[in-house]
Amino acid sequence: MTLALRTLNTADPGFRAAFTALLDRVQSLDAKVEDVVREVIGAVRTRGDVALLDYTTRFDRWTPASAATLEIPPTLFAQAAQKIPAEQRTALEQAAARVRRYHERQRIESWSYTEADGTLLGQQVTALDRVGLYVPGGKAAYPSSVLMNAIPAKVAGVAELIMVVPTPDGQLNDLVLAAAHIAGIDRAFRIGGAQAVAALAYGTDNVPRVDKIVGPGNIYVATAKRLVFGQVDIDMIAGPSEIVVVCDGKTDAAWVAMDLFSQAEHDEDAQSILISPDAGFLAKVKAEMERLLQDMPRAAIIRASLEGRGALIAVRDLDEAAQIVNEIAPEHLELSIDEPMTLAKKIRHAGAIFLGRYTAEALGDYCAGPNHVLPTSGTARFSSPLGVYDFQKRTSLIQCSPQGASDLGKIAAVLAHGEGLTAHARSAEYRIKK
Numbered sequence: 466m467t468l469a470l471r472t473l474n475t476a477d478p479g480f481r482a483a484f485t486a487l488l489d490r491v492q493s494l495d496a497k498v499e500d501v502v503r504e505v506i507g508a509v510r511t512r513g514d515v516a517l518l519d520y521t522t523r524f525d526r527w528t529p530a531s532a533a534t535l536e537i538p539p540t541l542f543a544q545a546a547q548k549i550p551a552e553q554r555t556a557l558e559q560a561a562a563r564v565r566r567y568h569e570r571q572r573i574e575s576w577s578y579t580e581a582d583g584t585l586l587g588q589q590v591t592a593l594d595r596v597g598l599y600v601p602g603g604k605a606a607y608p609s610s611v612l613m614n615a616i617p618a619k620v621a622g623v624a625e626l627i628m629v630v631p632t633p634d635g636q637l638n639d640l641v642l643a644a645a646h647i648a649g650i651d652r653a654f655r656i657g658g659a660q661a662v663a664a665l666a667y668g669t670d671n672v673p674r675v676d677k678i679v680g681p682g683n684i685y686v687a688t689a690k691r692l693v694f695g696q697v698d699i700d701m702i703a704g705p706s707e708i709v710v711v712c713d714g715k716t717d718a719a720w721v722a723m724d725l726f727s728q729a730e731h732d733e734d735a736q737s738i739l740i741s742p743d744a745g746f747l748a749k750v751k752a753e754m755e756r757l758l759q760d761m762p763r764a765a766i767i768r769a770s771l772e773g774r775g776a777l778i779a780v781r782d783l784d785e786a787a788q789i790v791n792e793i794a795p796e797h798l799e800l801s802i803d804e805p806m807t808l809a810k811k812i813r814h815a816g817a818i819f820l821g822r823y824t825a826e827a828l829g830d831y832c833a834g835p836n837h838v839l840p841t842s843g844t845a846r847f848s849s850p851l852g853v854y855d856f857q858k859r860t861s862l863i864q865c866s867p868q869g870a871s872d873l874g875k876i877a878a879v880l881a882h883g884e885g886l887t888a889h890a891r892s893a894e895y896r897i898k899k
Contacts, residue, residue: 468755469772472747474779475789487738487776488793490704490842495684502659502688509663514671520660527635529655532671537637537653542646545639554643560832561612561647567834568617571853583866584873588859592622595673596856597665597697598650599680600641602631602657607681608644609830613837614679614700614851615648621856626650627675629665631657657682662689666697679838679851700851704842705734705774707796708826709815711786711808712750714743716801716822722753724799727827729770730763736774738793740786747777787811794845797826816845870896 473483508516514532521535522528529535546554577587598614601607615626628645630638632655645653654672656664662682668674678690679700690699708728712721725737741747754771758764780786787808790798794814802808805820812818816839819826830837838851865873874893881890 466755466758468751468758468768470751470754470775470777472751472777472779474744475781475785476779484778484789484792487774488843495688498684498688499692502685502692505659505685506663506666506689506692509660509669510667513669517656517660517664517669517672520658521656524658525631525633525635525655527632532669535654535656535671537642537655539652541637542642542650542653545637545642546646549639549643553640556832557608557612557640557644557647560609561616561644563832563834564612564616564836565620568620568836568853571617572620573854573857573859577862580869582868582872584869585862585864587862589862590857590859592624593618593676593856593858594623595625595627595675596623597675597678597680598626598628599657599661599665599678599682599686600628600630601680601682601686602633602638602641606638606640608640609837610680611641611644611650612648615645615650617836617851617853618679618856619649621853623856625652625673627665627673628653629656629661629672631655631661657686659685659689662686662693666693677856679855681838700838700855701840701844701848703838705736706731707736707738707793707841708799709738709740709790709793709795709797710799710801711740711783711790712743712746712799712801713783713803714741714746715803718746718749718753719757720822720825721750721801722757724801724825724827725750725754725771725775726757726761726767727825728797729767729775730761731766731770733766733769733773735770737771738776738778738795740778740780740789742780742782742786744779747779751777783808784811790815794840794843796839796841796845797829799824799826814843814845816840816850865896867896867898871898 473480518529573590575590577585579585596618600610618626628650630641664672665675665678677698681703687702691702706728710721710724728735729737739750761767790812791814796816798815799819800808801822809818817829817835836850836852840848874897877893878890
């Protein structure tokens with residue numbers, strides 16, 4: 466069946482308007498969703514665990530015996546790790562080891578230096594005390610999300626990791642629990658939705674309050690994270706998944722087609738874009754998409770995504786491809802070309818770059834090592850992948866020697882008087898050597 470996939474060409478007069486329309490990511494806030502989420506947050510703040518019990522019965526279709534039964538006993542983590550097939554356990558352990566090894570290189574250490582007059586200046590780095598990790602539940606299990614969010618937090622030195630995961634119909638997912646065991650989750654609760662975010666942000670009698678909430682979720686979870694930001698920190702407000710593939714026309718067209726599918730199958734709003742200077746190759750990939758789509762279990766979602774937000778873009782050369790990529794600022798970027806590192810140096814805005822014909826984006830989702838929590842919706846222009854640094858905070862250190870206090874006091878006093886802040890000035894002047 467023909468795939469109605471838009472094709473753009475940078476040489477066409479109407480390209481700029483069509484490209485702008487393609488990147489139109491304005492998503493109007495759903496007032497009804499926000500109203501519901503505000504109500505849920507308010508209920509959790511005022512009624513605590515009672516509200517969590519009510520919402521769990523209502524939305525997850527099972528009735529906890531008490532608030533205490535919302536907590537998943539840690540012994541179940543280890544049991545699940547032994548219960549799952551050995552092949553899955555080994556894959557989780559191998560992925561976790563790679564993710565840990567990569568993130569250990571990101572750890573920031575404290576530092577200081579002493580100036581000639583004896584004044585010490587520096588930065589003290591400490592980990593957050595407690596972090597909440599939201600793991601989606603329901604139609605699919607996301608053990609990879611557990612690994613990617615929990616491991617950098619543990620590497621950073623976070624003392625306590627609290628996982629929340631919805632359990633529709635009361636069913637626990639062994640793969641998620643096994644990942645929690647391998648990643649080092651300390652406590653876990655069977656709650657989801659906006660109510661779980663509210664519980665983590667404000668705390669209840671049973672659910673401890675955290676300092677930061679990370680992890681993906683649906684529109685209600687994302688809205689709740691946005692509304693509690695400031696009370697706690699959050700990782701980001703993630704938009705639909707994105708992939709851009711730049712190819713010189715020499716990669717197997719079926720490989721490229723499937724790489725584009727890998728993000729399109731997430732949901733109908735996901736965006737998959739192929740950029741190439743070879744117009745004939747774009748046509749080959751489209752033909753492969755039409756052929757391969759028939760056997761995909763999530764074919765309807767893939768088709769809706771590609772026809773709604775996907776595109777094939779013909780460019781003059783790879784330099785122009787880099788310019789287009791920087792305008793898109795994609796979550797995932799594959800450079801399926803001969804010399805990928807050369808082109809990568811021209812890319813300023815991308816969440817993650819996959820170099821060469823053999824590096825499928827899917828490897829980054831699960832086991833390559835770098836984090837798969839990436840900026841979406843063009844936010845790669847100013848934000849970065851989740852990492853150890855997101856779970857560490859920095860405190861400035863200043864210790865003046867007598868001479869340093871005198872020298873700095875003279876500067877500070879002049880500036881303070883200029884701002885009309887007399888107490889500031891006098892505080893500094895008291896320490897000036899007479």
